[in-house]
Amino acid sequence: xxxxxxxxxxxxxxxxxxxxxxxxxxxxxxxxxxxxxxxxxxxxxxxxxxxxxxxxxxxxxxxxxxxxxxxxxxxxxxxxxxxxxxxxxxxxxxxxxxxxxxxxxxxxxxxxxxxxxxxxxxxxxxxxxxxxxxxxxxxxxxxxxxxxxxxxxxxxxxxxxxxxxxxxxxxxxxxxxxxxxxxxxxxxxxxxxxxxxxxxxxxxxxxxxxxxxxxxxxxxxxxxxxxxxxxxxxxxxxxxxxxxxxxxxxxxxxxxxxxxxxxxxxxxxxxxxxxxxxxxxxxxxxx
Numbered sequence: 544x545x546x547x548x549x550x551x552x553x554x555x556x557x558x559x560x561x562x563x564x565x566x567x568x569x570x571x572x573x574x575x576x577x578x579x580x581x582x583x584x585x586x587x588x589x590x591x592x593x594x595x596x597x598x599x600x601x602x603x604x605x606x607x608x609x610x611x612x613x614x615x616x617x618x619x620x621x622x623x624x625x626x627x628x629x630x631x632x633x634x635x636x637x638x639x640x641x642x643x644x645x646x647x648x649x650x651x652x653x654x655x656x657x658x659x660x661x662x663x664x665x666x667x668x669x670x671x672x673x674x675x676x677x678x679x680x681x682x683x684x685x686x687x688x689x690x691x692x693x694x695x696x697x698x699x700x701x702x703x704x705x706x707x708x709x710x711x712x713x714x715x716x717x718x719x720x721x722x723x724x725x726x727x728x729x730x731x732x733x734x735x736x737x738x739x740x741x742x743x744x745x746x747x748x749x750x751x752x753x754x755x756x757x758x759x760x761x762x763x764x765x766x767x768x769x770x771x772x773x774x775x776x777x778x779x780x781x782x783x784x785x786x787x788x789x790x791x792x793x794x795x796x797x798x799x800x801x802x803x804x805x806x807x808x809x810x811x812x813x814x815x816x817x818x819x820x821x822x823x824x825x826x827x828x829x830x
Contacts, residue, residue: 545563546562546563547561547562547563548740548747548752548755549562549735549738549739549740550690550738550739550740550741551690551737551738551739551740552738553582553584553737553738554734554735554737554738555568555571556568556571556572556574556575556590557570557571569601572594572597572601573601573605573607575590576590576591576594576598576601576602576607576609577609578590579591579609582594582737584736584737585736585737586615588613588615588616589611589613591609591610591611591613592611592612592613592615592616593733593734593737594734595611595613595616595730595733595734596727596730596731596733596734596759597734598611599727599730616730616733619733620726620729620733623651623653623663623695623729624653624654624655624656625651625652625653625654625725625726625729626652626653626654626655626656626722627652627717627718627720627725628649628650628651628652628717628718628720628725628728629649629650629652629715629716629717629718630647630648630649630650630715630716630718630753630780630783630784631647631648631649631650631664631701631713631714631715631716632645632646632647632713632714632776632777632780633645633646633647633648633705633709633711633712633713634711634712634713634798635711645775645776645777646666646705646749646750646776647749647750647753647776647779647780648664648665648666648667648701648749648753649664649665649666649753649756650662650663650664650665650698650715651663651664651665651725659698660697660698660699660702661697661698661699662697662698663695663696663697663698664694664695664696664697664698664700664701665693665694665695665732665753665756666693666694666696666701666749666753667691667692667693667694667740667748667749667750667751667752667753668691668692668694668742668749669689669690669691669742670689670690670691670692670739670742671689689741689742690739690740690741690742691739691740691741691742691747691748691749691752692735692739692740693732693735693736693752693756695732702796705798706796706797706798706799707798707799709798710798710799710800710801711798712795712796712797712798712801713795713796713798714793714794714795714796715793715794715795715796716780716784716789716791716792716793717789717793718757718783718787718789719787719788719789720757720760720761720787724760724761725760727759727760728756728757728759728760731756731759732756740752745772745773745774746770746771746772746773746774747774748774749776750770750774750775750776750779750780751767751770751774751779753779754766754767754770754774754779754783755767757783764786764787765786766779766782766783766786769782770782
């Protein structure tokens with residue numbers, strides 16, 4: 544599109560024209576980086592530190608030089624300690640209108656980690672301010688009432704949410720991004736912490752906006768072109784794997800219920816009958 548998909552005003556230096564005029568926003572960015580004024584958001588930091596990816600772009604393509612010292616950003620990136628990137632698909636969940644077609648998020652692998660629980664889950668989610676998910680929830684999601692934000696959580700919390708609580712299988716596929724591309728993506732993610740996007744269930748949803756991050760990491764990708772009107776998570780996953788040239792091999796993490804069903808399928812008929820009798824006995828209601 545000829546306009547920015549970002550809806551939060553704090554993302555733009557030119558608050559009036561920045562979202563619709565790249566040239567106006569570029570001029571405002573140069574001025575902001577030259578003056579390096581403080582930016583107030585979740586944390587207060589200089590303009591150069593608040594927008595590291597944009598600062599890199601302006602400096603490289605306009606042959607400018609901006610000195611920077613950004614301890615907050617460097618500390619955050621060191622905490623992630625990224626080594627590689629994967630894309631994860633959570634199975635459809637009929638208990639939520641926003642998850643009926645599945646859910647897609649990214650997994651940032653922590654370098655030298657021997658336990659995937661220490662990795663990080665990067666997702667895009669609607670901020671609903673409510674735990675209810677009825678008809679009005681679905682209508683608001685269709686109308687783009689909810690703001691959507693990027694979230695970064697320890698991976699073990701996602702495992703607990705999807706596999707243990709919602710009983711949803713997870714499929715994980717490695718992506719072919721270089722170390723430099725991964726760090727560029729994280730620089731842009733840092734820039735998005737003070738803003739939001741209007742969230743729409745069918746197009747600008749959990750899957751679609753992840754594509755924007757991946758395109759920042761590798762500008763040669765054209766992932767969003769196929770999803771202007773709808774972005775079904777499984778379709779998004781397949782397109783990412785097709786363009787990323789990593790292949791379709793992945794690994795599955797079965798949910799707790801799936802593991803129990805698989806174990807039951809391995810039982811003999813006599814074992815199943817014994818289990819049925821035992822289950823009835825422990826669930827007897829006392830008189």
